[in-house]
Amino acid sequence: MTIRSIQRALQVLQALNCQPSSTIAALHQTTGLPKPTLVRILRTFEADGYVENDSRQGGYVLTARVVSLSAGFHSDPLVVEAGRAWAIALTRKHRWPISIALPDTDAVVVRFSTVPDSAMSPFHKTVNMRLAWLTRALGLGYFAFAPDDERELILSMLRNDQQAENDLARQPQMLDRLISGIRARGFATRAEYVEPRNSDTIAVPIFGQGGRVLASLGITYFRSAFPSATEACGRYVPILQAASREISEEVARILCAVHGKSPDTPPDLPN
Amino acid sequence: MTIRSIQRALQVLQALNCQPSSTIAALHQTTGLPKPTLVRILRTFEADGYVENDSRQGGYVLTARVVSLSAGFHSDPLVVEAGRAWAIALTRKHRWPISIALPDTDAVVVRFSTVPDSAMSPFHKTVNMRLAWLTRALGLGYFAFAPDDERELILSMLRNDQQAENDLARQPQMLDRLISGIRARGFATRAEYVEPRNSDTIAVPIFGQGGRVLASLGITYFRSAFPSATEACGRYVPILQAASREISEEVARILCAVHGKSPDTPPDLPN
DNA sequence: TGCCGCCGTTTCGCACTCCGAAACGGTGCG
DNA sequence: CGCACCGTTTCGGAGTGCGAAACGGCGGCA
Structure with missing residues (x-):
């Protein structure tokens, strides 16, 4: 059995990587996840410092910290x-x-x-x-x-x-x-x-x-x-x-x- | 409210990035998460192709796909x-x-x-x-x-x-x-x-x-x-x-x- | 000005997902 | 043979995550 919330989170992270900044609506479009779910996932990312939410940037944006999720992966x-x-x-x-x-x-x-x-x-x-x-x-x-x-x-x-x-x-x-x-x-x-x-x-x-x-x-x-x-x-x-x-x-x-x-x-x- | 399972998953991902390969015991040590929880999280990553579990590599290893979690992050x-x-x-x-x-x-x-x-x-x-x-x-x-x-x-x-x-x-x-x-x-x-x-x-x-x-x-x-x-x-x-x-x-x-x-x-x- | 539609966010009660103590099977060691 | 450790599975319970619905705010339009 796999953990659904984690799979969804990874899916959102992938989607965030495809655009410089993403709105809830856009993420809803591309991932198909319900909007409240997206808000919860994004809030979690935000709490850990992986994304930031700023209307001045037009939505949710990845921060430099995401790099730490794959930084250990040399070739x-x-x-x-x-x-x-x-x-x-x-x-x-x-x-x-x-x-x-x-x-x-x-x-x-x-x-x-x-x-x-x-x-x-x-x-x-x-x-x-x-x-x-x-x-x-x-x-x-x-x-x-x-x-x-x-x-x-x-x-x-x-x-x-x-x-x-x-x-x-x-x-x-x-x-x-x-x-x-x-x-x-x-x-x-x-x-x-x-x-x-x-x-x-x-x-x-x-x-x-x-x-x-x-x-x-x-x-x-x-x-x-x-x-x-x-x-x-x-x-x-x-x-x-x-x-x-x-x-x-x-x-x-x-x-x-x-x-x-x-x-x-x-x-x-x-x- | 944040989603606990996602935070844990990210924590595990960070830990995986600190070593070329990780055993359950090692992850248990560094993250403090219960071993069954780790197994579930890792199984989820594995299902999505982010890690692989191979005894010939001495545990769980990140795959090239993790890069896609931060690939969109140019500077x-x-x-x-x-x-x-x-x-x-x-x-x-x-x-x-x-x-x-x-x-x-x-x-x-x-x-x-x-x-x-x-x-x-x-x-x-x-x-x-x-x-x-x-x-x-x-x-x-x-x-x-x-x-x-x-x-x-x-x-x-x-x-x-x-x-x-x-x-x-x-x-x-x-x-x-x-x-x-x-x-x-x-x-x-x-x-x-x-x-x-x-x-x-x-x-x-x-x-x-x-x-x-x-x-x-x-x-x-x-x-x-x-x-x-x-x-x-x-x-x-x-x-x-x-x-x-x-x-x-x-x-x-x-x-x-x-x-x-x-x-x-x-x-x-x-x- | 007032109405409408869209968007992001919050609410809330229920279902079911995730949790983790405990048990299990395997392997290496003394 | 017994022990210790490790990774994995089991299982029942509860707490966590879920999403329909509602909310408030904003911008566009007539």
Whole structure:
């Protein structure tokens, strides 16, 4: 059971967003709600500071505070929203768990993972796991493709960090060699010397409009399932890269559709 | 009387905006609402597509659709929000009505006016009145200070327009002379040959951060109240310009405070 | 001037919607 | 195995939100 008054309130909020200012009559017209109901809803918004009612402005007007209702929505979750379907599809087809990681100050954070869907997974729970920038596949898969200024910003944070996993931040030459290798190959893998040794992750960047990296997309598998890492990469890198491109397009599509209220059309999933 | 369920819903929406993903327990913690209530509210949001609940993401997550709750909020109404207090104060002190106008394609639109507060007003209702770009003070007060590309865009719309008031768009030399005069003086007045002849308006631009024009701010008076237009301008232009500067600062202040939930602190009004 | 129509708001009594304590099923942990 | 915690469901009661109707104000019109 859903709460009717809330749905109506959201409906009114949407309507208010369509015009610089709205009269009761106009809202009544577009939402179909009875006028006393509208007055009550608007009075509630007003009490909380989301709208103001001023005859000098010709009715009810949104205030700057409405922004706080969606201010926390970077495009961060967007890439998860867009990527989820492909990640699930990939896991269904190839068995191994897929993860999407996003930057968060001094590490990347796994924001989505199909570990619960994958019978064969080296980990139990991965969501919200923080992974080091310079040793983990998902960290490097983002870092290596980030623009120079962003990389420099991250490094400046890591240099003050005592964690052994961030040692590379203090070894510019080695780091440069690692990064240019990753950029040349188009994907990153986990450093060999970090735990757990029995598994590996391959990660590729997901790009947004304008070519900026939004996130990294990774697949994790047991090393024992393949004769060599090269073999595994040869198999999964093209798949990840294709998925990454599709996710980028889906992000663009969602961004365009945000204003419309059309129901979500399910994307064409890989078969 | 306000509607409790809506207030709670907004509260939850705010909380969701503070974290990439939220569990029921976390929301219960921060909002203090009973868990069954939270579940109902979240289910409502989910039904309308504003949040998604996915264990793979570790709880409830906002979707791109939340943006539509504040997408209509350009910084347009913001300048009105910021300017209202000063406009009212100016009218109280100087009697004449003050208006704030914003661009809307082929004209400017009065979005705020103290006409209702002013006993002495040449007009009855002004809000939502559309004023021609090149003959009205509020149009010119914006146009003359807009960047070149924006001016060119507006002109390209006006050139196809049959309205007599937009004739100047087809007379580049005369227009240039008019515009550079306005820029030099720092304010605009209504063209002498348009109605109503018994009144005049003086308008100045309101600038945003980065020096872009946000709106124009105008005062309207009966010509018969002054021996000459020069006299009126000499008196009111400094006042309008000072108010414009204050409003710009207020806009900046609101923009900074948007995320915080601190109650609106009333600005220092001119005495 | 007086009448009419429209608009935003308030009233008020009833119905039903929303509420939340309690219980439930699941999962991870010691 | 028992415990603790978490998200979700149940369910009966009451308080909350509902909307038809009425109100007051304003502007237009004759």
